[in-house]
Amino acid sequence: MGYKPQEIEPRWQAHWNQHQLFRAGIRSDLPKYYVLDMFPYPSGSGLHVGHTEGYTASDIIARHRRMKGFDVLHPMGFDAFGLPAEQYAIEKGVHPEVSTRENIETFSKQLRAMGYSYDWDRQFSTSDPTYYHWTQWIFLKLLEHDLAFQEEAMVNWCPELGTVLANDEVIDGKSERGGYDVVRQPMKQWMLRITAFADRLLEGLDEVDFPESIKSMQRDRIGRSEGADATFDIVDSDLKMEIFTTRPDTLFGSTFCVLSPEHPFVSKLTDAPHQQAVEAYCQEAARKSDIERSGTEAGKTGVFTGAHAINPCTGDSMPIWVADYVLMGYGTGAIMCVPGHDQRDWDFATTFKLPIVEVVAGGDVAVEAYVGEGTHVNSGFLDGLDKEQAISASIDWLEQKKIGKRIVRYRLRDWIFARQRYWGEPVPVVIDDEGKAHPLPESALPLELPHLDDFAPTGTGKSPLERAQQWSQTEVPGSGAPARRELDTMPGSAGSSAYFLRFIDPKNDQALVDPQLAKRWMPVDLYLGGAEHAVGHLLYSRFWTKFLHDIGVCPVDEPYAKLVNQGMILGEDHRKMSKRFGNVVDPLDVIAEQGADSLRVYEMFMGPIEADKPWSTGGLMGARRFLDRVWRLFFDQDDQLHGTLSAQATDDQMRILHRTIDKVDRDTEGLRFNTAIAQMMTFVNELNPLETRPRAILEPFCLVLAPYAPHLAEELWSALGHDESLMWEEFPQADPHWLEQELVEVPVQVNGKVRSKIEVAVDIGQEQIQQQVLADSRVQEYTEGKEIVKFVWVPGRMVNLVVR
């Protein structure tokens, strides 16, 4: 009796599956819409209700768009390679091939139980050879265009995980996975030249519809800054020291220089009396973790080298110090210090009693550095100029003297593209006896990952693939000279950097994607996922897209037209959902008790999609009760359809129906799912007490409900006598006639306070309403004996009288 989701839902899921109702690309006459979820890591713990929030939102959009006449591409797959999957496998003592397969099964089962309208035929995992074939192919293309290269680089080495990590896999000097110590260490690595795309990645942000916070995070990561390089002579040395500054206008105020401890000049410049102290300092700096070095609370440390550089403006000699607040990885690893106008330099100068000179007026350099605007003083030919003029004039001067030039630098580093781990895409390269790298020919792809029984990290900096002797020993393509395969694998972020292209044409064994199909579907119209990928994944995939665009593979150079970050679902206790707190909610449990439609409706009703929201069992029950009430709108106590189906719809019924259609349509389009559902609840509440249930009202409502509670909607639709699924029915259109009201009740304010309400025709004129308002007895109480200064009538909204 009554609404039984457990019985209804599997039946409709089977029906959709059987009739392949969500296949994309079969209606090429319709406009396209590509809606994509950030695909999940198939972890061992399965999906929780945080994942299903985003997936439900995108599914509602997909279903709504289909009903609005779009050919919708809505695919799903699994990001299975990489550290999380491998760590899980190690912890459980299972081979990652096995655990990945099992986890994907669990995830698929959960996703299917939610009734998502994915085109499952397009599903793949990044660990499928038929997929990573193309990840490897892109790598070969990058290599061909000199965007992939090997370099001895300072990397984040995690001894416990036995691999290098990307910067965003390191948090506070610990690994993101497991929280193990990470040390800086030089290693020869494959790198991708993402820095070559820095400006385009920056400019592209202006064209896309991303949350402002994401854009600003990406801009910060790219960290473009304009300035100048300048070369300083060194006293009693042939060496010339190159520094980078964004404030060349303050050259006259530079009183000392600082080298990074890793700077090659440190050992060359340090004189005998200072040697011991400098060496000790550099060793200490190398030992310290990044977090210790950058700790602002630590204050400034440093040692004098005994050497001096010459200030090209003043001719003064400036002591050269070594300090770890200067980083080797940015700029030239050497800076000129202007303590008057840079707080870090000011702190340093104060600590070590170095001279401070004011060159920009406006502050008090005896108290703190002055970084604001101002007129230049003590600056020779720059005196009297403002900041902008002085920067420009000083660079001109440097260029004229051939001791410097204008330059743009970025904080963004090249992408370290190698992990000393087993579970990743093999790099399609062989190394000959002289250590030279040779790419494999495209025909050799995919280079399959060999099966290894012992896949644990070696911990030595070598890849576990070293153990695959047979696989590793090979020859140089073409020449036949002996060689070994590259043993490092690609990082986890490789597989997710172009997957949206592969979903368009997942079975193509001749190309990453057919160009015609790519043209049809790109870009992704709506991309939904968590904000944790704000920088890493999004920057990497934007980079690859730009590259693929340049070589003619991808028709667009920005992959995602619109990005939305769903918020986090917190536990009922308002804390982050985590096993540790025991507050994790499994969608399968919810589905078993209340049904997938209740879960879908509840999660969308919780609040704005982008906000963090706490789970509430009571709230879930509310969603269930709403669907129960929908059921009873259609059926009587014996589960028989209401006998009043053939009744004529009343004007009231038509008005509430069309208001609902209009609001749900617009709110869905704008991803305001919570208010769309509130409107459907209002519809049910208002319709409930009315005596008749005309088909003309129930049928359109069924369609309006369908994107949100698809199983229930199908069941009701079929009960109304339809043989076909409502999936491709047209979404109802709101008739403007029923949206307009003839009479409205408007509040009447006197001096801004509501004192009365009157009912008037919407289109009443100023004079008539004034007459009616003044005739109102409540209004007269407040106006008696007073002068009416002003009469405000906002048509259809309200009246305000100003009296004195």
Next chain:
RNA sequence: GCCGGAGUGGCGGAAUUGGCAUACGCGGCGGAUUCAAAAUCCGCUGACUUUCGGGUCUUGUGGGUUCGAGUCCCACCUCCGGUACCA
């Protein structure tokens, strides 16, 4: 510190262009139904006050603009996210 976002009932949240603050849901209270309970249905539910007509106050705090401010402007406080010596 800097950048981004947010502060509205007991709780989640709503509010077109500046126009009835608290929609919708949860929770609570009362009632109907029931042998009883669950479920369901109906009503009430921001605070204070009241002669039960109403009155006063209320959207983090303090100012301002306006006939009118949750919404706009200025200053500040708190929370969340990001970032952290990038010269």
